[in-house]
Amino acid sequence: MAHTRDDVVRTALEVLDVAGLEFFSMRRVAGALEVQPSALYHHVASKQELLALMADSILAEVGVGDDLRATCRAMREAMLSVRDGSDVVATASAFRLGVSGIETDLAARLGDRDAARTLLLYVFGQAQATQMHRQAAAVGIVADDPGLDASFERGLDIVLAGIASAS
Amino acid sequence: MAHTRDDVVRTALEVLDVAGLEFFSMRRVAGALEVQPSALYHHVASKQELLALMADSILAEVGVGDDLRATCRAMREAMLSVRDGSDVVATASAFRLGVSGIETDLAARLGDRDAARTLLLYVFGQAQATQMHRQAAAVGIVADDPGLDASFERGLDIVLAGIASAS
Incomplete structure (x- = not known):
């Protein structure tokens, strides 16, 4: 199934809620999306970029x-x-x-x-x-x-x- | 060999320098002192207390x-x-x-x-x-x-x- 960048960010926030930042990883986000970790890098260049998108989402309102x-x-x-x-x-x-x-x-x-x-x-x-x-x-x-x-x-x-x- | 509380804090700061806070643990401090983790609890009640003592040491001067x-x-x-x-x-x-x-x-x-x-x-x-x-x-x-x-x-x-x- 094809995912969008928004799917990745939304799922990343769900993983954060379960694992906390200490155990948050690209691997866990990929697992929650049922894709290989390498597939995430089509959407975000790095964990730092993903954290930035998550921060923007948290403050979006x-x-x-x-x-x-x-x-x-x-x-x-x-x-x-x-x-x-x-x-x-x-x-x-x-x-x-x-x-x-x-x-x-x-x-x-x-x-x-x-x-x-x-x-x-x-x-x-x-x-x-x-x-x-x-x-x-x-x-x-x-x-x-x-x-x-x-x-x-x-x-x-x-x-x-x-x-x-x-x- | 008997250790003092000051030995524990000093060693903890050495472990921090090598491992960073992300991988800092009571287990690693015990390993560096060549004692069982349980022996640390004669000196500090918890990891939180040890972090507090490390913070005091960092700001001691x-x-x-x-x-x-x-x-x-x-x-x-x-x-x-x-x-x-x-x-x-x-x-x-x-x-x-x-x-x-x-x-x-x-x-x-x-x-x-x-x-x-x-x-x-x-x-x-x-x-x-x-x-x-x-x-x-x-x-x-x-x-x-x-x-x-x-x-x-x-x-x-x-x-x-x-x-x-x-x-």
């Missing part, structure tokens, strides 16, 4: 609007809704510095590439810490921390105030 | 002083000097929110726990992105990006200005 706080909240929620979603997005972002859609849009809106990067690194990092902590709490390794959402809002206050004062 | 920019630079340099050092520190920090020495010291100095967390999340996230990008560039997966150090300084400008305006 997030639009960069005038309300930067709402944009940041929507990004965080989108990442937290997918297992290891924040790690996928942060990893993809680090590999292709400055060329993801959301970073380009945010840099254009702020007129400042470093300000866009700073805001994204904070949002990604806070989402990663939240997700890691929640996943660990879910299996009883650490106690739940109900303050992580409020702490995110306070961090956004700080970074957005810093961006306003720098522009 | 960093003091939180009046010059917050210098403190943040020193943290980043310390993390970048150890393979996957930023991932170890960020992971340990997410597991034990608020109880690492450097976070406690920074929160006391700023009089604001959320401000301390925001600054640390930015520094950890930027160090992770830098380290991931450099390690990928070293094996030719991505092009080198000489702008990552300057971008870090601009991000510090923004976050420190935001902290100053929030206090």
